[in-house]
Amino acid sequence: MVQASALPPTANARISPRGGLNILSRDEVARLRDASSGGLHELLRRCALAVLTSGSQSDDPRAARELYPDFDIQVLQQDRGIKLELIRAPAVAFVDGDIIHGVSDQLFAVLRDIVYTATEIEVSGKFDLTNSAGITNAVFEILRNAGILQPNVEPNLVVCWGGHSIARDEYDYTKMVGHELGLRGMDICTGCGPGAMKGPMKGATIAHAKQQRDHNRYIGITEPGIIAAESPNPIVNALVIMPDIEKRLEAFVRAGHGIIVFPGGVGTAEEILYLLGILLHPDNADLPFPLVLTGPRSAAAYFEQIDQFLRLALGDGVAKHYEIIVEDPVAVARRMSRGMVKVREYRLDSKDAFFFNWSLKIQLAFQQPFDPTHAAMAGLNLHRDQPVHELAADLRRAFSGIVAGNVKEDGMRRIEADGPFQIDGDPEIMRALDALLRAFLAQRRMKMSGEYRPCYCVRSPTE
Numbered sequence: 001m002v003q004a005s006a007l008p009p010t011a012n013a014r015i016s017p018r019g020g021l022n023i024l025s026r027d028e029v030a031r032l033r034d035a036s037s038g039g040l041h042e043l044l045r046r047c048a049l050a051v052l053t054s055g056s057q058s059d060d061p062r063a064a065r066e067l068y069p070d071f072d073i074q075v076l077q078q079d080r081g082i083k084l085e086l087i088r089a090p091a092v093a094f095v096d097g098d099i100i101h102g103v104s105d106q107l108f109a110v111l112r113d114i115v116y117t118a119t120e121i122e123v124s125g126k127f128d129l130t131n132s133a134g135i136t137n138a139v140f141e142i143l144r145n146a147g148i149l150q151p152n153v154e155p156n157l158v159v160c161w162g163g164h165s166i167a168r169d170e171y172d173y174t175k176m177v178g179h180e181l182g183l184r185g186m187d188i189c190t191g192c193g194p195g196a197m198k199g200p201m202k203g204a205t206i207a208h209a210k211q212q213r214d215h216n217r218y219i220g221i222t223e224p225g226i227i228a229a230e231s232p233n234p235i236v237n238a239l240v241i242m243p244d245i246e247k248r249l250e251a252f253v254r255a256g257h258g259i260i261v262f263p264g265g266v267g268t269a270e271e272i273l274y275l276l277g278i279l280l281h282p283d284n285a286d287l288p289f290p291l292v293l294t295g296p297r298s299a300a301a302y303f304e305q306i307d308q309f310l311r312l313a314l315g316d317g318v319a320k321h322y323e324i325i326v327e328d329p330v331a332v333a334r335r336m337s338r339g340m341v342k343v344r345e346y347r348l349d350s351k352d353a354f355f356f357n358w359s360l361k362i363q364l365a366f367q368q369p370f371d372p373t374h375a376a377m378a379g380l381n382l383h384r385d386q387p388v389h390e391l392a393a394d395l396r397r398a399f400s401g402i403v404a405g406n407v408k409e410d411g412m413r414r415i416e417a418d419g420p421f422q423i424d425g426d427p428e429i430m431r432a433l434d435a436l437l438r439a440f441l442a443q444r445r446m447k448m449s450g451e452y453r454p455c456y457c458v459r460s461p462t463e
Contacts, residue, residue, distance in 0.1 A: 008067055009091040014076070014083050015104050021112040022081040028115050029082075032075045043224055044114055047241060048073045050227040051106045052086075052093040054234050055194075062409060064090075064228060075111070084111070106232055106239045109146070113241035116145050121243065135367045139242070139250045140356055146240045148219060148255055149355040155343045157217070158336055159189045159256035161271045162196025163264030163445055164230050170263050173296040173329070174199030177260065180333035182207025182216075186340075189256055191248075192220020192239060193230030196262040201235040219255075223248045229407035244369045245400060249274045254357045258290035258339045260332060261322075263299045265445035266406065269436070270399035272306070274366060276314065277392030279321045283361035288346050290339025291322040292332050300326045305439055312432045313395060314388050365393040372401030372411060374418050377456075382425025382433075398423055398433070405455025406446055415455045424459040434458040 016022075024032075035041040049071055053064045065071075072087040084107060086099075093103045121127060121138050128134035143149050158181055162174065178188060178200030188204045190197035201218045208216045220236035223245055232239055242248040252259070253275060261272060272293075279289060293303050303324050310318050325331050344354070352359045370376065380394045401421055404411025415421070424430065437458065446452045 007069075010068065010071070010088040011086070011091045011094050011097070013086045013089065013094070013097075013099055015086065015099055015107070016081065016083050017108045018101065018105065021108055021115070024075065024077065024082050024115065026077065028119060029075050029077045031118065032111075032115070040114055040118055044075075044111065045071070045073055047110045047114065047224060047227050048084075048086075048107055049090075050231045051103060051110060051239075052090045054103065054106075054231045055092070062228075062412075064231075084108070100234075102234055102237065106236065109239040110241055113142065113146060116142065117241075117243045120145075132362065132364045132367055135247070135364075136250065136254070136358075136362065139247050139254060142242060142247070143240065143251055143255055143356070146238070148238060148240060148251075151353075151355060153354060155257040155340045155347070155354050156186045157189055157219070157256050158186050158200075159252045159259045160196065160200040160262065161191070161252075161259060161264065161268055162262030163268055164191075164193045164195040164197065165265065165445055166195045166263055167298070169296050169298055171195060171199050173294075173299075173327075174262050175203035176329040177262075177294065177332050178203025179207045180329045181336060182213075183211060184333055184337050185211070185213065186333075186336065187217040187219070189217075189219040189221065189252065191226075191230060191267075192222045192232045192236050193226075194233055196264060196268075197230070198233040198235065199262075200260070201233065205235060221248055221251050225404070225408045225410070228409070245403075246367050246369050250362060250367060253278065253289075253360060253362075255355070256357075257343045257354075258336050259292075260336065261291070261293045263295045263302050263445070265440045266399045266402045266437070269306070270396050270403060272310070273392050273396040273399060276310065276318055276321055277389045277396060278360065278362055278366060280314065280318065280389040280392060281361050281363065287359060288339065288342040289321075289360075290336055290343070292325055292335055293322055294325045294328075294332045297327040302439075302443070305436055309432050309436050313429050314392055318388075363389070363393070365390060366396070370397045370400055372397070372404045372414075372421070374414065374421060377401045377421040377423060380423070380425070382423070382429055384426055384429075395429075402437075402456050406452075411455070420455055420457045422457050422459060430458055 031040045032044055033041055049064050068090055070088045074085040076083045076085055093099055127138040174196050182204035188201050217238055218235050219238045220232050221240045223242045242251055347354055350359055380398055382394055405415045440446055
């Protein structure tokens with residue numbers, strides 16, 4: 001616990017939106033001010049504090065709350081619109097008493113998405129969230145409401161995945177790749193946090209400036225469970241808060257035109273399995289989706305381990321869906337450029353939109369929110385007696401549970417109360433999974449702050 005005398009400086013302020021959401025109903029304001037379990041105040045407070053502490057070096061979701069225990073945020077309804085009242089907010093979000101513009105915009109993005117999800121997605125009855133089409137429509141509407149879907153723009157959005165806790169040479173490499181992408185006119189979308197999520201954006205900003213390119217997009221897509229551990233980085237100029245990890249992942253693959261994966265930990269492995277599980281479905285066999293795994297030379301062994309695990313668990317055929325490029329940012333960017341051409345041609349031929357990948361088949365198993373309880377984790381079907389894309393879905397859930405145990409507050413509480421998650425399955429897959437997770441531990445890819453205690457136990461296979 002942080003001592004009161006050691007608490008960092010704070011500031012009070014009232015801020016108005018510079019654009020976008022500036023009108024709320026009385027009912028919406030009441031729900032945002034409601035601090036009961038059925039209200040939205042605590043969710044708003046938690047997400048707002050994450051935005052206000054951008055640049056934090058902690059991935060413990062409880063750290064910011066301990067540093068700023070008296071922080072509060074209130075929505076004020078006024079004659080000329082709404083204002084946000086910040087009470088004892090982190091002073092790092094201000095310059096000479098004025099809030100940083102980017103931070104202010106991100107705060108109102110949080111407000112916009114919390115209100116829209118609560119009123120239009122969850123309780124309106126407009127979307128059937130028990131079937132695949134209804135979930136996809138909800139993802140579309142959230143992205144459209146956030147202004148992410150832009151017509152009359154050629155395919156150019158590259159999603160970059162990777163760890164928030166990475167080595168310095170890996171971070172520098174992500175900047176170099178982002179620079180090469182920016183020189184070729186591509187925009188960047190990431191999970192919005194630090195590390196491999198910030199580096200590509202930082203590199204692209206320089207390249208975009210060199211090319212004198214306007215209206216650059218640095219899109220950050222997050223969700224309430226992870227935002228406190230991965231505060232939005234300051235380069236993000238379009239922040240979206242999706243309701244859960246599954247809709248966040250779908251937003252990436254629906255809005256993006258290609259994906260680059262940098263070194264990371266269990267969260268990155270979850271993302272890889274999510275996308276590959278989708279691409280392995282027979283309905284997506286001919287759909288172009290450029291996927292490159294890349295890092296500096298020091299990360300070559302990391303990608304060898306990932307490749308070996310994927311081939312062992314899902315079969316050698318999975319490798320046709322990705323390309324591994326080591327220590328060559330130019331080659332990565334050129335591969336993405338060629339991929340964009342194929343995506344464009346396919347979308348034109350199939351009469352699909354450039355701004356949303358409707359053609360991509362995503363099964364309900366990849367869309368339904370997974371609640372990583374101990375029983376749910378122990379009950380995952382991690383055996384080969386099923387279609388390969390269904391095995392990928394449960395492997396994705398296994399990694400999602402470990403992410404929750406590592407950095408999500410609910411998951412951390414479960415581990416503290418009932419011990420590590422138990423993971424069981426096919427003996428060969430379990431050995432490979434255990435080896436991969438041990439490598440992540442040895443390479444310090446699980447957490448970037450504090451001593452790490454595993455939140456999982458892969459049961460030793462017996463034969």
